[in-house]
Each structure stands twice: as structure tokens, then as C-alpha cells.
Ligand code: HEC
């Protein structure tokens with residue numbers, strides 16, 4: 001009897017060590033640290049618990065060109081870490097075969113707090129968002145089934161999917177969950193501004209930065225609100241309509257004329273590094289953005305009422321010092337820890 005028991009234990013040990021090599025599901029949980037100055041997260045972690053293995057898998061996928069038709073356009077091609085995961089130097093992003101996209105790449109940061117994604121909110125769940133770039137002819141031009149075929153041939157992925165998910169399947173649900181785990185942990189919350197607001201390390205703002213913060217709170221925070229710097233609504237801020245693109249913004253989602261030329265209010269975190277600005281990247285500098293708010297807005301038929309001035313023009317009046325100090329304040333939103341965090345970098 002004893003002998004049999006020993007044999008069973010022995011066989012189990014061999015089995016365990018073998019399967020460990022193959023990749024077995026004993027995940028190490030990761031915690032999501034909510035910054036004290038942020039609102040609650042919207043992503044439901046119960047349906048996709050964060051684990052070290054899932055995060056690593058998501059990161060590998062994010063940097064893997066095989067997710068695209070020509071095997072050379074990974075997510076990171078348009079989402080570069082040093083620029084808060086935007087497509088540096090591109091007004092509009094280009095993808096496989098040089099196809100030019102319609103919009104400026106958005107940063108990837110603090111997505112766990114967002115309800116909807118993309119400039120027009122076309123993606124209503126983070127887990128489904130990557131299907132859009134993966135299958136778009138202008139971006140990665142691939143099909144989910146081709147991508148999965150490629151992953152199934154790779155021994156790293158065979159092992160890592162089993163380590164990251166209970167069923168170990170290389171399928172789209174698990175692939176998308178892993179990408180979400182990686183992106184959810186991309187939290188930017190350690191800028192100078194954050195440390196000042198949370199009263200950490202005696203960080204103070206200069207006179208100019210603090211004047212900029214005051215002006216910002218009075219003139220900008222109605223839309224760029226909370227410490228995420230967006231109320232997550234869709235608004236028309238009076239940009240002239242780009243005749244080449246005819247991008248109708250939020251209208252594309254429901255074809256409701258009320259939504260014409262409305263775009264998601266963007267977060268302004270790391271804004272110093274996410275140029276060029278606006279949904280089509282039309283402004284190269286923050287100075288140009290503030291000149292636009294001061295004197296460049298046009299009546300495109302559906303401009304936000306918040307921008308209507310007493311003289312019946314649209315915009316936000318700003319003097320030279322207000323512009324200068326708002327820019328100084330916006331630069332306090334740069335989070336170098338995030339931009340250089342090796343957890344998010346390619347190996
Ligand atoms: C060819 C360039 C390109 C590639 C490749 C690309 N993206 Fe994007 N990404 C964009 C652009 C442009 C937008 C804005 C799209 C829009 O609003 O229509 C965007 C938006 C996003 C958003 C929405 C962010 C927000 O705040 O709402 C997420 C998330 C995202 N991309 C993740 C990914 C992932 C994951 C991959 C790889 C599977 C990927 N992207 C591949 C260009 C790209």
C-alpha cells in the first residue's frame with residue numbers, strides 16, 4: 001500500500017515538473033493600485049483577473065509584428081512608449097503597405113478608467129478594441145484566425161497561454177484578455193502635478209505653473225475634468241472641418257446629427273510628448289493649440305455651447321501670460337516614470 005502511494009506521489013511529481021515546463025496554470029496575481037487622486041476604475045477585473053503571466057503575454061503580443069498581415073506592424077508601431085504610446089511624428093498613422101489612417105493615434109494610458117475607446121467611442125469595451133486595428137486594412141490588415149494560426153506555431157505562445165489562462169487555449173478571447181491586462185496596468189499617475197496634488201515629497205509648483213493651473217481650472221476644466229483630464233464626453237470644440245478627411249467624429253457611430261464633428265475629450269496627461277494634437281494631428285505645438293482656442297475656433301454648425309462668447313464668437317479668450325502659464329502647467333502632467341517604466345518596454 002505504502003509502495004503504491006509512493007509511486008503515485010512520484011508519478012505526480014514527474015507530471016508536475018513536466019507540465020511546469022510545458023506551462024501550467026499557477027498564476028501569480030497582480031494588484032491594481034488605484035492612485036488616491038483618481039476615480040474608480042470602470043474595467044471589470046473579475047472577468048479578467050490580472051496576473052503576471054497574463055500581463056507578460058499581453059506585452060509580448062503588443063510588441064509582436066506577427067499580429068499584422070506583413071508581420072512587421074505591431075501595436076507598438078503606432079503606440080511608442082517614449083511618446084506616451086502615440087505614433088511619434090505622424091499627424092495620421094500609417095500601417096501595413098503604407099496605408100494612411102484617418103486619425104492621430106491616441107495615447108495608451110489610464111484605459112482602466114475609460115468607458116469607451118477611440119476618438120469617436122466606437123469601441124465600447126477594452127477587450128474588443130484591438131479587433132479594430134488588427135483587422136483594419138489601413139492598420140494591421142490581418143484576420144483573427146490568421147493571427148491565431150501564427151501564434152499556435154510558436155512554442156513561447158503555447159507555453160505562455162497555458163500559464164496565463166486556466167483553459168490554456170490560444171484563442172481570440174484569451175489573446176484579447178491578455179492585451180487588456182497589459183494595457184490596464186499602463187497607469188500614468190506620477191507626474192509632478194500628481195505628487196503636488198497628493199502632497200508627496202514636498203513637491204511644489206512654480207508661480208507660473210500654479211497660475212496656469214488656476215487658469216486651466218477656470219477655462220478648460222469644464223471638459224478636461226478630474227485628474228484624468230477628460231469628462232469622457234464627446235464634444236465639438238470648434239475645429240474647422242478637414243476637407244480631405246471629412247471625419248464626422250461621433251456621428252459615425254449612431255448617425256445622430258447632434259453628434260456631428262464631436263470627438264472624445266482627450267486626456268491631457270503627458271501632453272508634452274503626444275504631439276501632434278487633435279484627432280487629425282493638425283497642430284504641432286501646444287502654443288498652436290492655445291492660439292486656436294483663443295482665436296481660431298470656427299462655427300462649424302455644432303460647436304459646444306461652453307465655448308460661446310459674449311460677442312457671439314466661439315473660443316476661449318486667453319492673454320499671452322495665460323497661454324504661457326497654461327503650457328507650463330500642462331508640462332507638469334508629464335510622467336517620466338511612466339514614459340520610462342521598463343515594465344511596459346519591449347525586452
Ligand atoms: C497603424 C497604426 C496603429 C496600430 C498598428 C494600432 N493602433 Fe491603436 N490606435 C491608432 C489610432 C489612429 C487610434 C485612434 C483611432 C480612432 O479614433 O479611430 C488608436 C486607438 C487605440 C486605442 C484607444 C485609446 C483610447 O483612449 O480610446 C487603443 C486601446 C489602442 N489603439 C490599442 C491598440 C492595440 C492593442 C493595437 C494592436 C493590436 C493597436 N492599437 C494597433 C493607431 C494604431
Ligand code: HEC
Pocket residue numbers: 216219220221222223224234235236237239262263264265266267268271274276277278279280286289293304306307316326
Ligand atoms: C467644450 C469642451 C472643451 C473645452 C472647454 C476645452 N477643450 Fe480642449 N479639447 C476638447 C475636445 C473635444 C478636444 C478634441 C478635439 C478634436 O480632436 O476634434 C480637445 C483637445 C485638446 C487638446 C489636444 C489633445 C490631444 O491629445 O490631441 C489640448 C492640448 C487641449 N484640448 C487643451 C485645452 C485647454 C488648454 C483648454 C482651455 C484653454 C481646453 N482644451 C478647453 C474639448 C474642450
